[in-house]
């Protein structure tokens with residue numbers, strides 16, 4: 001029997017977990033696609049292709065060329081362009097699309113969150129008075145904070161921020177999660193941080209800073225996700241596995 005072919009668009013932790021679960025299946029051929037931004041990517045349990053496709057059209061051409069049966073978008077909740085491309089390309093190629101997106105964090109007692117809808121809004125929400133800011137949003141959008149050069153920034157990212165910020169008072173910290181709560185508390189105390197900027201990424205790996213902020217009673221500017229698109233969605237790897245089988249089954253029936 002021909003193997004059913006799945007392309008997973010990766011970038012979030014769940015993509016790797018899902019790939020590992022699907023890799024055990026002898027009836028499936030799974031490829032993981034990475035943007036290729038991380039200089040030292042983690043090893044993956046299935047074959048990997050790396051780098052952009054050249055927009056939605058390029059992705060559609062890849063899906064057709066590789067005769068992919070199911071596209072799974074397991075990119076980061078804040079990677080918006082590739083998710084939009086996945087929607088367009090799956091329609092163009094006539095195959096089902098499954099979105100795996102972990103749930104966001106929920107505010108709880110002791111949290112001091114201000115929710116914003118964009119990085120630009122977070123920059124403004126820091127206010128005019130100089131503050132000591134922990135920027136835990138990754139490297140790609142850190143440059144936006146040049147617009148508020150009065151603050152001190154502690155910028156943490158997996159790879160270096162390049163080019164660096166123009167703001168004059170910036171410390172860079174290279175680190176890859178997961179981050180333990182105790183270490184986050186120690187970091188925030190040591191650097192005398194008085195506000196944190198974070199995306200509402202959800203998951204455990206980067207939740208430590210949110211708990212640490214609660215312990216230290218520090219405010220958090222939390223950038224929320226864009227509204228979810230329609231289509232097949234899973235919040236967990238387990239749910240994605242079930243839906244993937246369902247979609248592959250439905251697609252086969254339609255195809256014969």
Ligand code: NAP
Nearest residue numbers: 010011033034035052053054055075076078079080081082
């Ligand atoms: P993006 O703005 O949505 O994507 C920009 C372009 O990068 C896409 O149009 C596509 O290029 C390429 N691309 C993105 N993901 C890809 C994948 N899995 N395979 C092949 N090409 C991909 O994404 P981003 O915010 O720059 O994030 C880049 C990657 O880092 C994503 O895989 C994402 O999951 C991961 N990530 C993002 C964040 C975040 O906060 N944004 C955090 C952690 C990890 P083409 O148009 O040429 O195909």
